[in-house]
Amino acid sequence: MTIRRSTLNKLAFSTLLLTLPLNAAFAQDAAVADRLKAALAAQGVDISWTGVTGDASSMVLQGVALKPAAEKEALKIGDIKLEGVTEANGGYEIETVSTSAFQHSENGVTLDLSAFIIHDMTVPADGATGPLGSMMMYESAELDNMTVKVADKTAFSMDGLAIEITPPADGKAMAFSGTTEKFNADLTLVEDPKSKEVINALGYQNITGNLAMEGTWQPADGKMELSKYDISVDNAGTFGMTFGFGGYTLDVIKSLQEMQKKMAAQPEGADNSAQGMAMLGVLQQLSFNSASIRFDDDSLTNKVLDYVGKQQGMSGKDVANQAKAVVPFGMAQLNNPELTAQVSAAVGKYLDDPQSIEILAEPPAAVPFALIMAGAMSNPADLTKTLGVTVKANED
DSSP states (O other): OOOOOHHHHHHHHHHHHHTTTSOOOOOOOHHHHHHHHHHHHHTTEEEEEEEEEOOEEEEEEEEEEEEETTTTSOOEEEEEEEEEEEEEEEEEEEEEEEEEEEEEETTEEEEEEEOOEEEEEEOTTTTTTTTTTOOOOOSEEEEEEEEEEEETTTEEEEEEEEEEEEEEETTOOOEEEEOSSSEEEEGGOOOOHHHHHHHHHHHHHEEEEEEEEEEETTTTTEEEEEEHHHHHHHTEEEEEHHHHHOOOOOHHHHHHHHHHHHHHHTTTOOHHHHHHHHHHHOOOHHHHEEEEEEESSHHHHOOOHHHHHHTTTTTTHHHHHHHHHHHHHHGGGOOOHHHHHHHHHHHHHHSSSOOOEOOOOOOOEEEHHHHHHHHHHHHHHGGGTTTTTTEEEEEE
């Protein structure tokens, strides 16, 4: 399906605004409004509205518009309802924040969102000294439905998004999770002839599945762990990944936000190389702990082997044997005999009995991003050793 990148970016931006914990708290008087504007501005988001109705405990913000620092234009998201607003420790607690249903269309692509509902929102006081400083947070949220249409045909839909967040307390890390009940994608709308041929041959004209993620973040030292990020497609398989890195502190977040503001303020076509280098400098404060990519098969592998075999006039088993023979030659350029043997054995085991295959990077100690960048430029073949890369198949 051919959709201009700018359109997709704006639609993704629309969804992101409604799913971040930093973008949904508003107020009924000047003091609260000033606090919220300042808090959101510090977190890289400008907010405005056209009017306010209600009282001190329940109100509606009318004509709300949000603009993250990286965007040129504000996005109008409609009315926002706040219920159960109370003052707490110089800041505010809001029991429920709910948006109106939202729609955004451009270039024949339309995004529809049901009401996004946030529970137990906390807006800390200016200068708060808790684990998250002055960062706003919520404890749970849900979105019943999201639909993307192309020329009045539903290209993608998602139902039952649920988010849970446990704020950091007593030295413990913040925990977060997100799940969806299901998603649907209509791949008959794909326009590229070669892609359409493959989709039809594999029988994936319409796919369904679900997503699940969970992780932790310790703001004190910036340790971030994404322990699960799984995309499951029915009758195909589950693609999962994890990662862990250190140094992602509140100071690093603020530095990145400031750089985004500067880059967004540059006129279109301006040279952003200086800001880009500065951002690389900030990223070098991070360290790599671990990462993994895993695929659990649910019939996709043999379908692909049979399809490729049919194209070449052979069986899927013959294609698998050819792949097993080629792997050692492809790995030889890494000059890592141990890894070559491991990959060859794992690929062979997987192709003989497709269950799961996983690539892991687990160095014995955290590796600074600066060292990874230097290694990628000077001797990329050694990165597999630096990062402790291993491959395994058909293991839990």
